[in-house]
Each structure stands twice: as structure tokens, then as C-alpha cells.
Amino acid sequence: MLYFIGLGLGDTKDITVKGLEIIKQCSRVYLEAYTSILTVGKEALEEFYGRELILADRDMVEQEAEEILKGADVSNVAFLVVGDPFGATTHSDLVLRAVNAGIEYRVIHNASIMNAVGCCGLQLYNFGETVSIVFWTDTWRPESFYDKIHRNRENGLHTLCLLDIKVKEQSMENLLRGRKIYEPPRYMSVSQAAEQLLEIVQNRRERKEDLGFTEDTICVGLARVGAEDQAIRAGSLRQLASCDLGGPLHSLIVTGHLHPLELDMLRLSAVEPATLQGLKTLDSSTYTS
Numbered sequence: 001m002l003y004f005i006g007l008g009l010g011d012t013k014d015i016t017v018k019g020l021e022i023i024k025q026c027s028r029v030y031l032e033a034y035t036s037i038l039t040v041g042k043e044a045l046e047e048f049y050g051r052e053l054i055l056a057d058r059d060m061v062e063q064e065a066e067e068i069l070k071g072a073d074v075s076n077v078a079f080l081v082v083g084d085p086f087g088a089t090t091h092s093d094l095v096l097r098a099v100n101a102g103i104e105y106r107v108i109h110n111a112s113i114m115n116a117v118g119c120c121g122l123q124l125y126n127f128g129e130t131v132s133i134v135f136w137t138d139t140w141r142p143e144s145f146y147d148k149i150h151r152n153r154e155n156g157l158h159t160l161c162l163l164d165i166k167v168k169e170q171s172m173e174n175l176l177r178g179r180k181i182y183e184p185p186r187y188m189s190v191s192q193a194a195e196q197l198l199e200i201v202q203n204r205r206e207r208k209e210d211l212g213f214t215e216d217t218i219c220v221g222l223a224r225v226g227a228e229d230q231a232i233r234a235g236s237l238r239q240l241a242s243c244d245l246g247g248p249l250h251s252l253i254v255t256g257h258l259h260p261l262e263l264d265m266l267r268l269s270a271v272e273p274a275t276l277q278g279l280k281t282l283d284s285s286t287y288t289s
């Protein structure tokens with residue numbers, strides 16, 4: 001059996017009892033290490049689970065999947081994923097490979113960033129399509145995520161923006177020389193994402209194009225959701241561009257239509273209370289309906 005086990009978002013202890021019991025009786029345990037991270041690190045997980053973990057990077061999962069599947073038809077193998085195994089990243093390819101190889105699989109779910117963002121007070125029902133914001137380079141500066149956010153806002157919906165993670169990247173020089181030397185990992189911060197969005201707003205303004213949102217649109221920055229030191233900041237896009245939320249991982253929400261209850265929740269984490277002050281509120285009796 002191949003088990004896909006979600007580890008949750010915070011620390012070692014967020015694994016479910018069921019997940020932990022399964023890990024303890026698996027012959028091999030892989031830790032997927034490229035779509036998300038737990039800031040506690042691999043060693044802390046190994047100590048808590050009492051098991052050695054095999055790091056599974058993108059190359060291993062995408063090109064050497066047979067290695068992971070080896071023997072899973074006669075013994076139990078676990079594939080650990082931070083968050084939920086099917087939250088944002090589906091790992092469908094590995095599921096299909098297992099099924100094609102006649103290997104049974106089972107999923108042990110856990111909290112995902114896809115639902116935990118509700119902690120900022122925005123209703124999960126009011127979110128549209130999730131987008132990924134990628135690190136720009138000198139020569140590659142896509143703007144497609146801006147259009148998706150724009151479309152969500154036209155429908156009054158909030159947009160969860162997942163922010164780029166770069167692990168095991170090679171510099172152009174090392175790549176060309178075939179040297180397996182990797183750059184330090186990079187995790188996009190809320191301020192970096194907001195900077196890129198502000199630049200797109202500016203570009204579109206110069207090109208006199210339709211603006212889906214501006215520097216004054218209310219956004220929410222979230223960092224290390226689920227961890228003891230999680231941080232949430234609500235403010236304008238411009239304010240979030242100069243907001244330091246500390247270590248990874250970060251997510252950004254661009255709000256759509258705000259219900260008064262959502263607005264009151266956002267006020268609890270306002271960067272600058274005055275920014276959210278002018279926006280309309282409802283009489284609190286409305287909340288109970």
C-alpha cells in the first residue's frame with residue numbers, strides 16, 4: 001500500500017494519530033520536499049516520528065517515481081506531504097503511476113493552506129480561483145496571475161495567492177557547466193509578491209489598460225499559518241509591500257467584495273487601523289442572521 005499522509009501546517013505534532021501510526025509501520029517513509037516546508041525541519045520530524053525520512057525532491061518524484069513505488073505492492077510505503085496531500089498540489093501523477101502498477105493507495109488528510117487561510121476572517125465560500133505568483137527574472141515577468149485576480153474581483157471574490165518556492169535551483173553558469181551546485185532555497189515573501197503586483201498596476205496604468213485592482217485594494221498577508229508564531233496583516237497592497245512578516249512560508253490574499261463581518265475580522269490584524277476604518281461596517285446584530 002502507498003500511503004499519502006498530510007503533515008499539517010505548523011510543526012511536528014500536527015500529524016494525525018492515524019498518520020503517525022501508519023508511518024511507524026511502513027518499510028520506507030518519503031518526505032516530499034519541494035512544494036511546501038515545515039519550518040521545524042527534517043531532523044525534528046525524524047525524531048518525533050522515530051523514523052528515518054528519505055527526502056523526495058522534484059526530480060525524484062517526477063523522474064524516479066519507480067524508486068518510491070518499489071515494493072509498495074507487498075509492503076507499506078509512506079509519502080509525506082506538508083499540509084494536505086491534495087491541497088494545492090495534487091500528486092496525481094504518483095497516484096496514477098501507483099494504480100497503473102497495481103499498487104493500492106490511501107490518503108490520510110490534514111489541514112491545508114487552502115482552508116487554513118480562513119483564520120484571517122475571510123469566508124472560504126467567497127474565494128475564487130487560487131493563483132500562484134512566481135519570482136520574476138530579468139527576462140521573464142509574467143502577469144497572468146494579475147488577470148486571474150482581476151476576474152475573481154469582477155465576481156466579488158477573494159483570491160488566495162500562493163507564493164513561489166525555489167529549492168534546488170542551479171545558477172545559469174552551474175547549469176551550463178553541468179555542475180550539481182545548488183543555490184540556497186528562496187521563498188517569496190508577502191512584500192515581494194506585493195511589489196510585483198504594484199509593478200503590474202503601474203505598467204497597466206501607463207498602458208491605459210483596465211485596472212482590476214490598485215495599490216489601495218485591501219489585501220491580507222499571512223505567514224507561517226498554523227505555527228506558534230503565525231502572522232496576519234491586513235492593509236492596502238501598498239502597505240503590505242513594506243510589511244515584514246518574518247520567515248517563510250507566506251501567502252497573500254487580494255480581497256474582493258467584503259462582508260461587514262469579514263471587514264471586522266480584518267480590523268483585528270490591520271497594519272494601520274485607519275486604512276480599514278473608512279470602509280463600511282454593519283450593525284453587529286446582522287451577524288447573528
Ligand SMILES: C[S@@+](CC[C@H](N)C(=O)[O-])C[C@H]1O[C@@H](n2cnc3c(N)ncnc32)[C@H](O)[C@@H]1O
Nearest residue numbers: 083084087088112113162163224225249250251
Ligand atoms: C503548493 S502550496 C501548499 C500545498 C500544501 N500541500 C498544503 O496543502 O498546504 C505551497 C504554498 O502555499 C503557501 N503556504 C503553505 N503553507 C503555508 C503556511 N503555513 N503559511 C502561509 N502560507 C503557506 C505558500 O505560499 C507556499 O508557497
